Structures are given as structure tokens and as C-alpha cells.
Amino acid sequence: MGKFLDILTTMEIWKNSQSLSLATFMVGGILLSGCSISTSTDYEKELLTFKKNRITYLKSRSGYLNLVGLHWIAEGKSQFGSDSGNEFVFPKEFPANFGSVTKKGDRFIFNFRETVLLDSAEKISNFSFSTEALDHTFSWHSYQWFVIKRGENYAIRLKDFENPDMDPKFEIPYYPIDVSWKIKGSFEAYPPGKNRTISNIFGHPIEQPAIGIVSFLVGGEPFSLEAxxxxxxxxxxxxxxxxxxxxxxxxxxxxxxxxxxxxxVIVDFNKAFNFPCAFNAFTTCPVPPPINRLKINI
Known part of the structure; x- marks a missing residue:
């Protein structure tokens, strides 16, 4: 994967006024439909802090700029390593045949041909755990990987904390603040325990706890979004x-x-942001439900 594209998020400016892409994903941000208006110093500081925190998170170990692999685990045994003949092809720094993962019902069995660190502490060459214990991590040099669950599907998520594609000067360009997109709305709560099922970008069903409807006006016209x-x-x-x-x-x-x-409630579209899929192909983002697809430009 080439150098990461600049991320364009809420109120973010298109670079070179053209569509950018990473893998099959388009990257973009909100384009304002009106002129920016003056804002209070406190609000400007608030948004500045929001922007700085976003950059800090994206660059952090728990952020998304260090992702270098996503491998969906099927039932049975899957080999991984840098050799192209493996089911899961890891980066070239790994040995050709580094190890395997075997899924047997509700258990994962990892076997490695070199010593790795379990949970950044214990040296191991094999380890088994259940689908209910996905908090374990494996580390080898600058790499870390672990199992994630999306719906009823499981995958190995691979990170490189020295990922050469991470630009140390990474920044996010923004349009001027427009307080007209900081909107007062109303919230109507659902009964407790209500869930909704949506899909992620891979078509996997994802269940989320739906909590209610947020209603607001834009230009005097009513709109609503499910939260x-x-x-x-x-x-x-x-x-x-x-x-x-x-x-x-x-x-x-x-x-x-x-x-x-x-x-x-306050719905502040100045603080809306892109899903991680906008800037990294190794992500598993949700697809907004039909009820949350507005016909206006925000």
C-alpha cells in the first residue's frame, strides 16, 4: 500500500479539487454550502482541541494509521507468513512460513515457528484461547496482531508500529468553522434494550444498541437521525x-x-468525522442504515 492519503474529515478541504482514493475507498469531508461566520473564541478553542485530539488518536498505537493487515479466519487451519502461498500473506519482514491459526468451533489455536510475545510480556510459540477471550495480543518486532469479531465473523488485525506509510507530518485540512452547523435538536429515546442490525462494508450483519431518534431543523426543514x-x-x-x-x-x-x-441535544456537524475506511483499507466500517441517509448536503 502506498503512502497514506491526507485524510479529509468534517469540514475538510479537498486537496487539488479532485477525488482521492485509497484502494477502493473515496476519501472526503464535508463541503460547506454557505459562508463561514464569526465564532466565539471559546468555541474556536474547543474545535482546535477536537482536531488535535483526533490527530493524536489516529497516530497513536490504538489508532488506525498503523494497520497493515486484515485476514478473515475460516474454520480449520490457515497458514501465515510472507510467502504468497500462505492463506494469510504477512508483510515481507516476516519469515516465509511464520505460523498458523486453527479455528475449531469456539477456539483459536495459534502456532508460531519463532518466539513471539503474548500480551507484550510472555514469550511463547503456541497459544490457544476462546472466542470469548479476544483481549490477547501477539507481538513480533514492531508488529502486533490480535483477533477481532465483526458480527459472527473473526479476523486477524495486524499492526506495524513502525509502519513506513505513516507520515510524521500528517495533518488534516479544515474549512473555516461555521456555527450554523452546530444545531440544537431534540432526542426521543427508544425503550431500553432495543437493537438494530446494519451491515459493515464486507456485508457482515452487525448488531448495535439503538437508543433513539435525534430530530433537528436545517433551513426550517425537519430532519431526523437514529442514534x-x-x-x-x-x-x-x-x-x-x-x-x-x-x-x-x-x-x-x-x-x-x-x-x-x-x-x-446539540448536534455539532463541525465535529463529524470520516470512518477509518476513508484512510486505511484494513478496516471494517459500518454502513449507515437507510433511516440515516439525508437528502440535503451537509
Whole structure:
């Protein structure tokens, strides 16, 4: 994979005014439909902190710029290493035949031909764990990998903390702040325990805890988006009229705070951001549900 493209996220400017892509993914951000207006110093500082934190996270060990592999695990045995004859082809720094993973029902069995570190501590050459214990990691030199679950599917996610594709000068260009996209809305909660099923970009069914509907006005016209919980964060994933043209083709995401006592919420599209798939091909992003596909340009 070549050098990472500059990531264009919320209010982010298209570079060279043309469509950019990484693998089969389009990268984009929100293109404003109006002029920017003056904002308070406090709000400017808030957004500056948001932007800095985003860059810090993307560059961190837990971020997405260091991903270098994604390998879906089938039942049975799969070999991995740098040789192209393996089921899972690892980067060229690995031995030709480095090891294997065997899935037997609800268990994974890893065998390695060289010593690796388990959970960054214990030296091992083999290890077995259940599908309910996916918090283990394996390390070898600058690489780390672990098993992730998406729906009922499992994959090896591979990271390189010295990934040469990570640009140390990586930045995100933004359009000027427009406070008209910081919108007051209302939140109508669903009954507790409601779930929804959506798909990720691989077509895997993904279940999410749906928590309610956020309603708001744009230019006097009413719109609504369904919210869900992403860990501890109230989250909206959405598409709009710019999706696939001026913005990332997979849609965008934003977080919002808990409603006040009257059910009011703030939906700040200045803080919307692209899914990781916009800048790394080894990701497993969700596809916004039909209810969250707006016909306006945001």
C-alpha cells in the first residue's frame, strides 16, 4: 500500500479539487454550502482541541494509521507468513512460513515457528484461547496482531508500529468553522434494550444498541437521525447529499452529549468525522442504515 492519503474529515478541504482514493475507498469531508461566520473564541478553542485530539488518536498505537493487515479466519487451519502461498500473506519482514491459526468451533489455536510475545510480556510459540477471550495480543518486532469479531465473523488485525506509510507530518485540512452547523435538536429515546442490525462494508450483519431518534431543523426543514451507543458514546452515523461525491463514500460519524432534562441535544456537524475506511483499507466500517441517509448536503 502506498503512502497514506491526507485524510479529509468534517469540514475538510479537498486537496487539488479532485477525488482521492485509497484502494477502493473515496476519501472526503464535508463541503460547506454557505459562508463561514464569526465564532466565539471559546468555541474556536474547543474545535482546535477536537482536531488535535483526533490527530493524536489516529497516530497513536490504538489508532488506525498503523494497520497493515486484515485476514478473515475460516474454520480449520490457515497458514501465515510472507510467502504468497500462505492463506494469510504477512508483510515481507516476516519469515516465509511464520505460523498458523486453527479455528475449531469456539477456539483459536495459534502456532508460531519463532518466539513471539503474548500480551507484550510472555514469550511463547503456541497459544490457544476462546472466542470469548479476544483481549490477547501477539507481538513480533514492531508488529502486533490480535483477533477481532465483526458480527459472527473473526479476523486477524495486524499492526506495524513502525509502519513506513505513516507520515510524521500528517495533518488534516479544515474549512473555516461555521456555527450554523452546530444545531440544537431534540432526542426521543427508544425503550431500553432495543437493537438494530446494519451491515459493515464486507456485508457482515452487525448488531448495535439503538437508543433513539435525534430530530433537528436545517433551513426550517425537519430532519431526523437514529442514534446508537458505541461503547459509552452516543453516536450518529449518516450519509447525505455529498456522500460519494464531495465526501467519503461510506458516510460519516459524530458523537453527542446526553440530552438535558427537556430532551434537548446539540448536534455539532463541525465535529463529524470520516470512518477509518476513508484512510486505511484494513478496516471494517459500518454502513449507515437507510433511516440515516439525508437528502440535503451537509
Amino acid at each position: 446508537h451507543m458505541e461503547g459509552s458514546k452516543r453516536t450518529i452515523i449518516f450519509m447525505d447529499g455529498t456522500t460519494g461525491n464531495e465526501t467519503y463514500s461510506g458516510g460519516r460519524e459524530l458523537y453527542f452529549d446526553a440530552p438535558d432534562g427537556d430532551g434537548n
